[in-house]
Amino acid sequence: MDQSGPGVRRGQPRDRRAQPLHRIDRHADRKTFDALITAYKAHPAYGGLADLTKRDYDRHLKAIADAWGSEPVAALTSVAAQEAIDLRSGTPSGARYFRAVLSKLLSFGGARGYCTSNVARITEKVEHEVEPHKPWSDKAFEAFFEHARPGLHLPVYSALYTGQRSVDVVTMLRPAPGANAIELIARKTGAEVFVPIHSEYREILTRTHIEHPALHLREDGAPWTLAAYRTAWQREITSKTSKGGPAQVSAAKATAMKTLRDGAFVFHGLRKNAVNMLLEAGNTEAEVSAIVEMSEQMVRHYSRDVNKRRLAINGMRKLEECWKETRANLFGPGVA
Incomplete structure (x- = not known):
């Protein structure tokens, strides 16, 4: 005979509420942000991201773990999410990215029982107008090539003639003799990129040819890493030493570097130069997009x-x- 009493099915405790809390919620205890982040990173949704995107995601996933790692995902409120976003309002691009990653994580968790709603979706969107970097002027090119250290030059030409991002430009391999194109995998998107070699760029490659697998080398013949190139670039443009003090440079060089600083001419601006040149030559947005590995929407914006x-x-x-x-x-x- 069933002794469970009314309202309780056979095989279930008589009064579930009487159980110790840790037994009732032992499954819920695993539904924390730490557990969700671990599950997300083990899933193809994360594994399929490009390396640079993973790096950016990791930064925000760490911030999420630092804030709420041991807490149940279902306990997060829209108010707490908004407060975390507001804390980053000093850098709108960072706040917007944080919100996007949080929303992506909660959507992933919602489909797997971590939460019943995505509270990030009802937080305020971060208003942030992304303006493309300025294309370099003739004066900027003249100042750079006349006064910047020679080891920085070839990557600038490569960026101008291929339209690629610095992360792909600096680490380019030297094309084989007679090759008709630069071919690479874009680190940001993971897409295959095929850029036909412009005749003038080919002359530059021939003139600067050195027998080395890497295309871009320092003055001592060692290949540039992205981090080293960026550091050298910053020191050159700001006329600083490795210790942060003022470098001893000629008045002409100081003036040239000031021209670049005051004009806000940065390496990424060369990408806009490339887009503009292609558009002014009459290429369609689709053709430009294929060369520089940029969405047609962004090409249109440029x-x-x-x-x-x-x-x-x-x-x-x-x-x-x-x-x-x-x-x-x-x-x-x-x-x-």
């Missing part, structure tokens, strides 16, 4: 100034074509 120039040139050409009639209408016939 192209705003180029399109304005095109419109201005076309407008003035049309005025020139009908100027005789326009001039007569404006000033009257026979007016000199």
